[in-house]
Structures are given as structure tokens and as C-alpha cells.
Amino acid sequence: MTDIQYLAPRTLDEAVQAFAASAGKGRILAGGTDLLVQMRAGTVTPHTIIDIKKIGEMTAIEETAGGGFRVGAAVSGATLREHPKLKKVWPGVVEAANLIGSTQIQGRATAGGNLCNGSPAGDSVPAMVAAGAIVTIQGPKGRRELPVEAVPKGPGRLNLEPGEIVVSFALPVRPKGSSDAYLRMIPRTEMDIAVVGCGVSLTLEKGICTAARVGLGAVAPTVLLVEDAAKALIGSKLDEAALDKAANACRAACRPIDDKRGTIAYRTQIAGVLLKRTAAIAAARAQGN
Amino acid sequence: MAKLHVSTTINGEPQEFLCDADQSMLDILRGPLGLTGSKEGCGSGDCGACSITLDGRLVCSCLMLAAEAEGRQIATIEGMAGEELHPLQTKFLEMAALQCGICTPGVLMAAKSLLERNPDPTEHEVRFWLAGNLCRCTGYDKIVRAVMETAADMRGGAR
Numbered sequence: 001m002t003d004i005q006y007l008a009p010r011t012l013d014e015a016v017q018a019f020a021a022s023a024g025k026g027r028i029l030a031g032g033t034d035l036l037v038q039m040r041a042g043t044v045t046p047h048t049i050i051d052i053k054k055i056g057e058m059t060a061i062e063e064t065a066g067g068g069f070r071v072g073a074a075v076s077g078a079t080l081r082e083h084p085k086l087k088k089v090w091p092g093v094v095e096a097a098n099l100i101g102s103t104q105i106q107g108r109a110t111a112g113g114n115l116c117n118g119s120p121a122g123d124s125v126p127a128m129v130a131a132g133a134i135v136t137i138q139g140p141k142g143r144r145e146l147p148v149e150a151v152p153k154g155p156g157r158l159n160l161e162p163g164e165i166v167v168s169f170a171l172p173v174r175p176k177g178s179s180d181a182y183l184r185m186i187p188r189t190e191m192d193i194a195v196v197g198c199g200v201s202l203t204l205e206k207g208i209c210t211a212a213r214v215g216l217g218a219v220a221p222t223v224l225l226v227e228d229a230a231k232a233l234i235g236s237k238l239d240e241a242a243l244d245k246a247a248n249a250c251r252a253a254c255r256p257i258d259d260k261r262g263t264i265a266y267r268t269q270i271a272g273v274l275l276k277r278t279a280a281i282a283a284a285r286a287q288g289n
Numbered sequence: 290m291a292k293l294h295v296s297t298t299i300n301g302e303p304q305e306f307l308c309d310a311d312q313s314m315l316d317i318l319r320g321p322l323g324l325t326g327s328k329e330g331c332g333s334g335d336c337g338a339c340s341i342t343l344d345g346r347l348v349c350s351c352l353m354l355a356a357e358a359e360g361r362q363i364a365t366i367e368g369m370a371g372e373e374l375h376p377l378q379t380k381f382l383e384m385a386a387l388q389c390g391i392c393t394p395g396v397l398m399a400a401k402s403l404l405e406r407n408p409d410p411t412e413h414e415v416r417f418w419l420a421g422n423l424c425r426c427t428g429y430d431k432i433v434r435a436v437m438e439t440a441a442d443m444r445g446g447a448r
Binding site: 004005006008029031032033036037039040041049051053076078101102103104105107108189190191 | 293309310311313332333334335337340343346347348349351352353354356357359399402403417418419420421422
């Protein structure tokens, strides 16, 4: 017998109310692939678990006017992958979400959970940052929006007010000649945590890069939007000089830690290498669009 | 706190149980429901020995709360064989794709889920799909070959 309460509200208002009422002792349950592990390890001991998967808005992928998408925060990686259009328009976002864990984990793990777990190494986050995703947040004071890169505050910490829940990610309308990609470096083939993760989203017009965004993971306390790297790519033909400049901008943005997965020097070096490789994949995809 | 009452469907049969809010689906399967085919290896979603399907989707039952089963369809290894063994089960026996057997229920559930989605997987696809099912005995090769052979048989192809 435990004194933990499980709630599965059908509306967002009820979820927000319950979360706010839990006064810091509540936990949102999306895929549960982090939460259940943390509960078992005793690192979190919630009094209330609020399962948000019965809320329609949080589990749907909607196409918005003009060809954008709104992805519910509780949509699993497997559901993202199976969406017929999303992987054509946002292949980088879909491949990033599907690098998280095994088939079994992908069946449950969500982009909302990945963001709210607050790990600097979350794989879907740099891809969402590169994509320019706007996060819809609902709390006791109503709705607001934040660019995805503004949500993490530090490892395990978020810029959310008490009672606020991440509802969905809005992915913008894509101009012709656009695509994205995500690569991560891990010491083994699968099922590990990123040493560096890099998301690149760009638009090509007659071979010239007219828009770009770069997201970098696992090289700082939060996932980074690297504006200087994007600036180096925009206006170029993605030639060696521009890629070198963007890679150096990525390296300059790094503020990593030394740990068992990689040293500061290694992570910094790899951040530039990944930028070049990821930009090349995004560019090859963009030419087909 | 009172126990939660959950009504669900397990292997096609309606099923009700009581659980605590923090009990995993695996705890309930192996405990009150007596369905001990799903194994607990790690309890943290790393080993895949507890694999089940939830509304047709492969998941680790150790990373799912039992309360989440309300109104959903669950399939476990106990439901895999009908009158006869599933072709994957037969092939695993034929090709000795198991040794100690602890990982086998999870591997079979995962392989079945793969073949339902992709009846003609490449070896690469099989290996990636099964990457979340750890086996410390076989070295995986016999498992992968048995899945490939079953897929070929189920497609009606000759050996």
C-alpha cells in the first residue's frame, strides 16, 4: 500500500489544476521512460502522478494551415515515425526522437518528456531547436508560448512556473528547398546517451543557403541554439570555408563537462565535426524538396 | 490510499485487477495475475525481458504503470501460441535460438511485433528492432537467423 495518487484527466484544465494543487509533489506522466526509472531509483518520490495521455490535444499530430505541424507533447517517437507526412517535412526531428532508446522505449518515450526531463543530452531537443519549434505551455494563469530553446534552465531544471505543463510543439511552415537532420556521437551503435548531438535545419535556393538554424546538445548545461553557426551558413553555398566557419562557431559555443562519455576537448572537437556532417545531410535532403 | 480498480483486456480476455498507483504492469502480470512469462531483468527498460504490447505497440511492462492499462489491450507471451506454437516459437526451438531462456519471451514478443509491421526485414532491421532485448547466452546470431527464417517461411518462401 502506498499513498501515491494516480490521475488520468481527460482535459488539460483538469491536469493543470491537479498539477498546481500538487504543490511541487506532482509529476507529469507522459511515456514514463524517465519517470518510472527515477521513481524506482528513489530519486523522485511524487505524491501525485498525472497521466496526460488521455488528453486529445497532447497525443495528436495535427497539420496546421499552410503545412506546419503541431505535435502533442505526449506523442511517442514510434507514432512520430509512422506519420506519413511528418518524416518527409521534418526528417531530422523524427530521426532524433527515434534515436532515443530501443524499439520498446520508442513506443512510449515522448518529445515533451525528453524536453521536460531537462537533460542537456536529450536527443529530440537539438532537433526541435534547429526546427524552430515553438512550445505551447498551459498553466494556472493560462496559455503562453516559448521557443523550445528557452524551456531548459539547467540540468533537470526548466523555465516553467508551478503548475505549468508543456502541451505541444509547433513546427513552422517550410519554404521550398528546406530540410533538416540530426546526428549524435555515442561510443556504441545504439542505446546510449549523446556525447554530442547536432541538429541542423536549412533552406536552399539555387544552391545558396537562405535560412539555417543549428541546435547543439550535450556540450553545455542546456541544449544550445548556435546563432553564429547559422550566420556562417546563411548566404553561402555550404562550401568548405562556410562549413569550417560554422564548425568553429559550434566549438566556440561549447561549455561541456568532462565525464565517462567524453572529455571537454573531445566534445568540443566533435561538435564541429558533427555540424559539418549534419549540414551535409540536411542539404542533400533539401535539394530533393 | 485505496487501491485502484483497473478493467483491461489481456490476450483477448477481459481482466480486472486492483493495484497501487506506483505498481508497474510487470508487477501485476507476474504477481496477482500469475502471468510469469514476462520476466524482470533490469526493471529500468534496458533489457526488454518484460516486453509486452499495449494496443499493439511494443513496450517494456516494467516502464508502464499498471493503472495505465485501464481500457487498453495488452498482449503477453502467454497469448502468443494458439492451439499450436507461433511460427517464431517453433523456429526458435528448431534452430536453438535460446539457451537459458530468460530473454526469450521478450525476444519473441519483439520479433512478432517486427514481423507484423515488416514481413520482409533485412538482417540490419532485425538487429536494430531487437536492440532493446538483451541476451547474455546466444551472442544474438541464432536469434537473428531464426527471425529471418521465420519471416521467410511466413511469406511462403522456400528455405
